[in-house]
Amino acid sequence: MEFTVSQIAELVGGEVQGDKKAKVRMLAKIQEAKNGQISFLSNPKYESFIYITEASAVIVNKDFQARKPVETTLIRVKDPYSSFTLLLEEYYKFVSFQKTGVEEPSFAGEGSIFGQEIYRGAFSYIGKNTKIGTNVKIYPHTYIGDNCEIGDNTIIHAGAKLYNNTRVGSYCVIHSGAVIGSAGFGFAPQEDGTYKTIPQMGNVIIGNHVDVGANTVIDCATFHGDSTRIDDGVKLDNLIQIAHNVTIGSNTVIAAQTGISGSTTIGSSSVIAGQVGIAGHLEIGDNTSIGAQAGIGKSVPKGNVKLMGSPGFELLAFRTRSSRIFLI
Amino acid sequence: MEFTVSQIAELVGGEVQGDKKAKVRMLAKIQEAKNGQISFLSNPKYESFIYITEASAVIVNKDFQARKPVETTLIRVKDPYSSFTLLLEEYYKFVSFQKTGVEEPSFAGEGSIFGQEIYRGAFSYIGKNTKIGTNVKIYPHTYIGDNCEIGDNTIIHAGAKLYNNTRVGSYCVIHSGAVIGSAGFGFAPQEDGTYKTIPQMGNVIIGNHVDVGANTVIDCATFHGDSTRIDDGVKLDNLIQIAHNVTIGSNTVIAAQTGISGSTTIGSSSVIAGQVGIAGHLEIGDNTSIGAQAGIGKSVPKGNVKLMGSPGFELLAFRTRSSRIFLI
Amino acid sequence: MEFTVSQIAELVGGEVQGDKKAKVRMLAKIQEAKNGQISFLSNPKYESFIYITEASAVIVNKDFQARKPVETTLIRVKDPYSSFTLLLEEYYKFVSFQKTGVEEPSFAGEGSIFGQEIYRGAFSYIGKNTKIGTNVKIYPHTYIGDNCEIGDNTIIHAGAKLYNNTRVGSYCVIHSGAVIGSAGFGFAPQEDGTYKTIPQMGNVIIGNHVDVGANTVIDCATFHGDSTRIDDGVKLDNLIQIAHNVTIGSNTVIAAQTGISGSTTIGSSSVIAGQVGIAGHLEIGDNTSIGAQAGIGKSVPKGNVKLMGSPGFELLAFRTRSSRIFLI
Numbered sequence: 001m002e003f004t005v006s007q008i009a010e011l012v013g014g015e016v017q018g019d020k021k022a023k024v025r026m027l028a029k030i031q032e033a034k035n036g037q038i039s040f041l042s043n044p045k046y047e048s049f050i051y052i053t054e055a056s057a058v059i060v061n062k063d064f065q066a067r068k069p070v071e072t073t074l075i076r077v078k079d080p081y082s083s084f085t086l087l088l089e090e091y092y093k094f095v096s097f098q099k100t101g102v103e104e105p106s107f108a109g110e111g112s113i114f115g116q117e118i119y120r121g122a123f124s125y126i127g128k129n130t131k132i133g134t135n136v137k138i139y140p141h142t143y144i145g146d147n148c149e150i151g152d153n154t155i156i157h158a159g160a161k162l163y164n165n166t167r168v169g170s171y172c173v174i175h176s177g178a179v180i181g182s183a184g185f186g187f188a189p190q191e192d193g194t195y196k197t198i199p200q201m202g203n204v205i206i207g208n209h210v211d212v213g214a215n216t217v218i219d220c221a222t223f224h225g226d227s228t229r230i231d232d233g234v235k236l237d238n239l240i241q242i243a244h245n246v247t248i249g250s251n252t253v254i255a256a257q258t259g260i261s262g263s264t265t266i267g268s269s270s271v272i273a274g275q276v277g278i279a280g281h282l283e284i285g286d287n288t289s290i291g292a293q294a295g296i297g298k299s300v301p302k303g304n305v306k307l308m309g310s311p312g313f314e315l316l317a318f319r320t321r322s323s324r325i326f327l328i
Numbered sequence: 329m330e331f332t333v334s335q336i337a338e339l340v341g342g343e344v345q346g347d348k349k350a351k352v353r354m355l356a357k358i359q360e361a362k363n364g365q366i367s368f369l370s371n372p373k374y375e376s377f378i379y380i381t382e383a384s385a386v387i388v389n390k391d392f393q394a395r396k397p398v399e400t401t402l403i404r405v406k407d408p409y410s411s412f413t414l415l416l417e418e419y420y421k422f423v424s425f426q427k428t429g430v431e432e433p434s435f436a437g438e439g440s441i442f443g444q445e446i447y448r449g450a451f452s453y454i455g456k457n458t459k460i461g462t463n464v465k466i467y468p469h470t471y472i473g474d475n476c477e478i479g480d481n482t483i484i485h486a487g488a489k490l491y492n493n494t495r496v497g498s499y500c501v502i503h504s505g506a507v508i509g510s511a512g513f514g515f516a517p518q519e520d521g522t523y524k525t526i527p528q529m530g531n532v533i534i535g536n537h538v539d540v541g542a543n544t545v546i547d548c549a550t551f552h553g554d555s556t557r558i559d560d561g562v563k564l565d566n567l568i569q570i571a572h573n574v575t576i577g578s579n580t581v582i583a584a585q586t587g588i589s590g591s592t593t594i595g596s597s598s599v600i601a602g603q604v605g606i607a608g609h610l611e612i613g614d615n616t617s618i619g620a621q622a623g624i625g626k627s628v629p630k631g632n633v634k635l636m637g638s639p640g641f642e643l644l645a646f647r648t649r650s651s652r653i654f655l656i
Numbered sequence: 657m658e659f660t661v662s663q664i665a666e667l668v669g670g671e672v673q674g675d676k677k678a679k680v681r682m683l684a685k686i687q688e689a690k691n692g693q694i695s696f697l698s699n700p701k702y703e704s705f706i707y708i709t710e711a712s713a714v715i716v717n718k719d720f721q722a723r724k725p726v727e728t729t730l731i732r733v734k735d736p737y738s739s740f741t742l743l744l745e746e747y748y749k750f751v752s753f754q755k756t757g758v759e760e761p762s763f764a765g766e767g768s769i770f771g772q773e774i775y776r777g778a779f780s781y782i783g784k785n786t787k788i789g790t791n792v793k794i795y796p797h798t799y800i801g802d803n804c805e806i807g808d809n810t811i812i813h814a815g816a817k818l819y820n821n822t823r824v825g826s827y828c829v830i831h832s833g834a835v836i837g838s839a840g841f842g843f844a845p846q847e848d849g850t851y852k853t854i855p856q857m858g859n860v861i862i863g864n865h866v867d868v869g870a871n872t873v874i875d876c877a878t879f880h881g882d883s884t885r886i887d888d889g890v891k892l893d894n895l896i897q898i899a900h901n902v903t904i905g906s907n908t909v910i911a912a913q914t915g916i917s918g919s920t921t922i923g924s925s926s927v928i929a930g931q932v933g934i935a936g937h938l939e940i941g942d943n944t945s946i947g948a949q950a951g952i953g954k955s956v957p958k959g960n961v962k963l964m965g966s967p968g969f970e971l972l973a974f975r976t977r978s979s980r981i982f983l984i
Binding site for chain 1: 354355356357360362409410412413416417419420423424431433449450451467468469485486487501503504505537539541542543561563565566567579581583584585597602603620621
């Protein structure tokens with residue numbers, strides 16, 4: 001992939017000042033960009049880098065006034081940051097959606113339906129009556145159970161496992177080793193001290209533009225007709241635990257190794273750092289920030305707050321309100 | 329799966345009051361049950377729901393006296409909770425054990441032996457001299473190494489990995505991405521500052537009725553003849569770390585993302601919440617409750633205690649008593 | 657595998673005192689060794705065991721003076737600990753490198769190159785233009801993407817996943833379910849509250865003699881030409897998170913469930929206990945010890961320190977220094 005500066009200027013609706021034929025292959029931050037790369041200047045704090053950058057081109061605001069000589073080629077646009085993220089997006093599509101076709105052996109159950117332009121890697125497994133959208137990329141060793149639905153333009157990396165009845169929207173990315181729809185952790189204690197497993201019969205519904213990190217686990221809901229829900233635009237990092245019947249609101253971002261216990265609802269547009277633990281049956285409001293390693297044992301539904309510290313959450317919060325059925 | 333109320337009454341030995349021909353397909357909590365579902369009333373605290381429930385039937389105590397009109401059909405039994413868990417169990421068997429037969433391609437090494445009624449999914453791998461019991465369900469992408477034993481009626485979900493010599497009992501459920509028998513973390517420090525890997529030659533022995541959650545890891549014991557041991561009835565949630573030579577006593581329940589370091593023994597009938605860390609070479613007694621995110625650095629062998637807080641455990645506990653061989 | 661005491665004495669350059677024809681099959685600690693096993697005595701603290709051990713042979717210092725009758729056979733050497741670790745190493749090679757050949761079905765992309773004596777398990781997948789060294793063992797369900805390089809004598813256990821462009825050195829062990837090269841967690845926030853995924857175009861470079869534990873995740877670097885780097889001799893336990901652009905210096909050991917955020921550098925010869933969280937963009941010096949469950953929010957570059965406690969790290973450390981691009 002190699003473009004001329006003038007091709008890029010056309011894509012972002014910008015005006016070139018400098019070498020229109022300069023070639024760029026990669027995107028980079030301005031403080032790190034090298035020859036053959038393109039960057040952007042949006043925050044004035046980084047202005048000094050534009051006078052020393054080795055980047056072949058830099059996207060700047062159309063009103064940018066250089067206070068020293070600039071050697072790199074400039075592309076002047078209305079909003080450099082938006083233009084750069086547009087390029088990111090185009091580049092992403094370019095690198096992500098090249099693979100098509102079916103590698104053998106691969107397995108597709110009865111009644112499964114496939115859209116156009118899909119890739120099914122060797123040793124991938126699709127169950128019965130599962131519906132795969134257009135331009136979906138299913139890497140090797142992926143398991144997708146029966147009665148699942150995968151929306152258009154979604155990428156499922158090698159070895160992700162989706163249990164029966166899972167629904168994933170469009171433009172999602174599921175990374176390697178992620179497990180979606182595993183049985184929630186629910187047991188009925190018996191008088192003899194043993195537990196009977198409570199069958200987990202619900203599913204997981206994932207919206208559009210959701211990323212699920214490597215080896216992250218999302219359990220299915222307990223009862224039939226219920227769903228663990230990950231809404232549009234949510235970004236989940238690696239090794240996260242999402243228990244049964246949790247809801248994560250749209251555009252919430254969660255960092256690695258955080259765990260959310262059963263039936264808790266997280267609002268939208270929240271940012272949860274790494275290694276956080278959140279007890280079950282809580283409500284966390286919109287626009288909530290939670291610091292790394294925090295333990296949250298009570299509901300904080302009002303939103304627009306920052307939560308930190310590691311008080312350890314209360315033992316009682318660990319059991320459900322139901323007196324005898326034991327669901328974590 | 330659809331039953332009449334009278335069929336269910338027969339199964340649980342109850343007496344019907346209402347529509348014997350009403351049909352039920354699902355089980356649900358009384359506060360959430362809908363038409364076509366069956367629930368139970370055991371705790372008097374939930375009595376109010378029986379007057380408003382949409383459930384098609386509710387299992388109640390034979391002495392239950394309604395204080396308001398009841399519209400749902402009642403099934404009167406001696407112990408409603410036991411009857412409901414019996415139904416759970418029957419339902420669970422029904423949904424879990426439908427698959428049989430071998431999907432191709434799948435791999436079975438020399439000398440491996442299979443019981444009746446098993447399911448072996450496509451791309452599953454069974455090593456040499458491995459013995460698989462009756463009615464075992466092995467989902468796609470499962471890896472079971474050489475010289476393993478899997479007991480009757482056990483389910484191994486897609487992509488679980490069992491190293492050589494692993495033994496799993498009957499009626500177990502191993503979820504996707506679980507790794508059982510990986511090498512424990514042991515290294516011999518050398519004078520030049522490097523480490524030599526200590527070969528891990530023991531195995532893992534898992535009892536009956538054990539659940540292992542998605543992406544949980546259980547390391548094998550260090551020396552040949554030794555085992556990391558998960559006893560009967562233990563329930564392990566997702567993303568748990570169980571190090572080499574650990575023993576977990578029967579009917580102990582451990583929530584997600586907890587880690588137990590090498591050679592520690594956990595008693596039976598204990599409840600360990602999520603994100604707990606327990607140092608190595610400790611003894612934790614029976615009936616111990618440990619709160620979420622706690623760090624346990626000392627032995628608490630007496631049992632029947634509740635442990636909370638996050639003191640962080642001591643660095644020394646992190647090394648073994650052996651002065652130079654380094655086993656975490 | 658069974659050797660006579662005189663064969664072992666020859667290997668370690670020792671002198672036998674006792675039964676030269678005694679047979680040993682296993683290695684064990686002196687306090688646990690049984691008949692048919694060999695052990696060593698290096699630390700005088702363990703001397704008492706040599707008088708009661710059931711071991712068939714014990715490696716001791718050439719100057720060792722017994723103060724009581726010794727029944728076991730002795731092998732006298734210059735440095736018993738070094739001799740024992742040499743045996744460990746030989747044993748490890750013996751048990752690890754027996755498998756050779758290709759089990760079918762397995763997949764190898766165009767242009768992939770394989771050394772001698774390799775093992776490729778059934779359902780293993782090798783992408784295009786990938787180079788596999790001599791004596792490499794690739795277990796079933798392993799995924800190795802395009803343009804990867806795997807050095808000689810490396811073992812990749814069942815179901816490990818290596819994304820495109822990953823490089824792994826010689827004598828490494830990658831355990832089951834490990835994911836190497838997954839996309840780092842980076843998103844560009846948009847004015848409407850959504851995030852655009854920042855394409856992650858770098859790779860992961862792993863040195864020689866590195867162990868990566870089961871279900872551990874190592875993300876690739878963000879920009880093309882950059883690498884997340886795990887240097888020679890590093891030992892990573894299970895379920896660890898290593899974010900994009902992290903560097904781990906040589907001979908550093910990290911225990912289970914620890915997480916290291918993006919762009920942090922860890923020095924060499926450090927020991928990090930389990931469940932530690934380290935924020936992003938930090939520098940941790942050489943020979944640093946970090947206690948279990950600690951939260952590290954600031955750089956500690958000087959080295960030779962012990963860090964403990966769980967202060968929770970600062971929220972700001974959770975974002976990058978770049979003002980608008982959001983990389984955890």
